[in-house]
């Protein structure tokens with residue numbers, strides 16, 4: 001446990017024992033600014049600029065030969081293999097492509113195909129809207145065959161799983177509260193009833209433990225541009241257990257998911273394994289910006305990453321309690337790290353205005369209606385001293401009522 005009355009010295013001592021020492025140096029930073037919004041766009045690797053220039057050179061000089069002379073076609077698999085260890089997957093289990101929304105469609109529709117006799121999709125009321133919209137559109141298109149069942153908690157989910165459920169499509173971490181569900185427990189409960197699972201790990205991958213293989217989940221999807229650092233709007237990922245991938249055709253079939261991509265045959269033959277979910281041409285430019293992670297994730301021991309995330313967020317919560325609780329801050333994220341996702345959420349008076357004032361003070365975080373502030377903590381770049389500094393700036397904004405200045409009335413997204 002952390003000692004009472006934490007000081008800057010305490011944070012410095014924790015940094016001196018940083019399990020990811022040196023990793024932050026691989027990323028660009030902005031002097032004086034602490035980015036606590038890794039959940040929206042993760043930090044930028046220093047080699048991205050060179051990578052982008054290289055792409056432009058190839059465009060001018062190679063043109064279509066880029067496809068054969070460069071690894072443009074292989075990037076979905078190469079990027080997938082690079083992030084696989086941090087989500088508990090193996091080589092060849094993951095491809096990086098498209099957006100989370102599109103991959104959610106691919107994954108859920110696939111599981112509906114595998115479990116075609118069943119008619120219920122289980123999800124969370126608090127799931128991220130796009131995930132739910134995909135499910136609603138699948139129901140809408142089913143002509144009355146499918147229906148949705150919503151739950152609010154892990155207990156409710158376990159109780160709601162029965163022989164009618166085809167697939168449970170769940171977020172691993174609640175994007176607002178930061179609460180993390182027990183993927184293994186719910187997956188086991190689903191499998192016991194013959195239901196399949198699709199987990200969205202957007203708010204856990206790259207920050208807290210994710211064990212896709214160990215949990216035996218059937219499929220998973222998640223954002224690349226958050227903690228995984230694939231860049232602004234960067235490609236997402238999709239994971240499938242091999243037996244599930246191979247069980248049926250993908251619902252979104254395309255030539256890049258064909259067993260023989262350049263065979264140009266009329267009839268679709270799905271590629272074995274997860275590669276069948278690559279539908280069309282890879283987004284070469286986006287992948288090029290994502291490419292530096294090929295040299296970063298393989299350097300990271302996932303256990304050290306999670307140890308550091310725990311240390312950072314335990315300190316953050318303790319400091320929020322110590323410094324800001326008397327000013328009206330109430331931590332709403334779980335206090336048990338085993339139940340936390342990448343971000344720490346807390347309630348604050350005037351939350352939207354506080355987030356605006358924080359930006360002016362060099363702390364970038366995010367606001368979620370009605371009164372939640374989220375500090376997304378990327379263990380790759382955030383230090384314990386950053387955590388201390390961010391809380392001190394927040395404290396000042398609250399203590400001196402800076403957030404009530406008229407210029408902070410207008411709240412951006």
Ligand SMILES: *Cc1c(COP(=O)(O)O)cnc(C)c1O
Nearest residue numbers: 099100101128130171175200202
């Ligand atoms: C951020 C996020 C998304 C975003 O999906 P896009 O297709 O990238 O817009 C989806 N699901 C969850 C859980 C998210 O947190």
